[in-house]
Amino acid sequence: xxxxxxxxxxxxxxxxxxxxxxxxxxxxxxxxxxxxxxxxxxxxxxxxxxxxxxxxxxxxxxxxxxxxxxxxxxxxxxxxxxxxxxxxxxxxxxxxxxxxxxxxxxxxxxxxxxxxxxxxxxxxxxxxxxxxxxxxxxxxxxxxxxxxxxxxxxxxxxxxxxxxxxxxxxxxxxxxxxxxxxxxxxxx
Numbered sequence: 396x397x398x399x400x401x402x403x404x405x406x407x408x409x410x411x412x413x414x415x416x417x418x419x420x421x422x423x424x425x426x427x428x429x430x431x432x433x434x435x436x437x438x439x440x441x442x443x444x445x446x447x448x449x450x451x452x453x454x455x456x457x458x459x460x461x462x463x464x465x466x467x468x469x470x471x472x473x474x475x476x477x478x479x480x481x482x483x484x485x486x487x488x489x490x491x492x493x494x495x496x497x498x499x500x501x502x503x504x505x506x507x508x509x510x511x512x513x514x515x516x517x518x519x520x521x522x523x524x525x526x527x528x529x530x531x532x533x534x535x536x537x538x539x540x541x542x543x544x545x546x547x548x549x550x551x552x553x554x555x556x557x558x559x560x561x562x563x564x565x566x567x568x569x570x571x572x573x574x575x576x577x578x579x580x581x582x583x
Contacts, residue, residue, distance in 0.1 A: 397441075406482075408426055409480070416507060416509070416512075424514075428523050432520060435516050442512070443537075446471065449474040451489065454473075457492035458474075461495065463504075463575050472507065472509030476507040476508065
């Protein structure tokens with residue numbers, strides 16, 4: 396498995412008739428199963444590298460604007476979802492997060508399903524080998540070193556708009572932000 400094949404598999408899954416990102420990930424899992432167990436592990440390594448490559452301050456702030464919430468899980472899921480959008484969209488969004496407006500509808504922002512991408516390789520590996528112990532798979536995975544990101548959170552919504560005008564205009568949702576804050580407070 397190399398990066399070229401990685402992106403080709405994602406594009407093939409994206410071009411299949413999918414109703415949502417979850418079914419795209421199921422298709423991707425099915426496409427991955429015929430590959431060797433080693434290639435499936437390599438797919439996961441490449442995915443982890445791409446998720447870490449997308450670990451940038453602008454993308455972190457963009458995640459908040461799009462999702463109206465940020466947490467470690469939300470941020471990882473968002474980056475996994477972004478990888479699942481294909482090479483061109485992935486790199487365009489890394490250069491300018493406003494590019495996300497070109498391929499994401501605000502109605503879909505609340506439930507991107509990025510977490511499904513995180514299970515593609517493990518599910519393919521388990522199916523390929525007829526196993527049910529995902530811990531064995533995860534012991535094979537080398538995680539890239541996480542970057543330390545200097546976070547410079549805007550203090551006002553005007554500052555968010557200045558940072559990402561297109562994203563702000565398309566995705567900023569005061570009601571959803573309040574709802575997410577209330578949910579977080581109730582969990583504490």
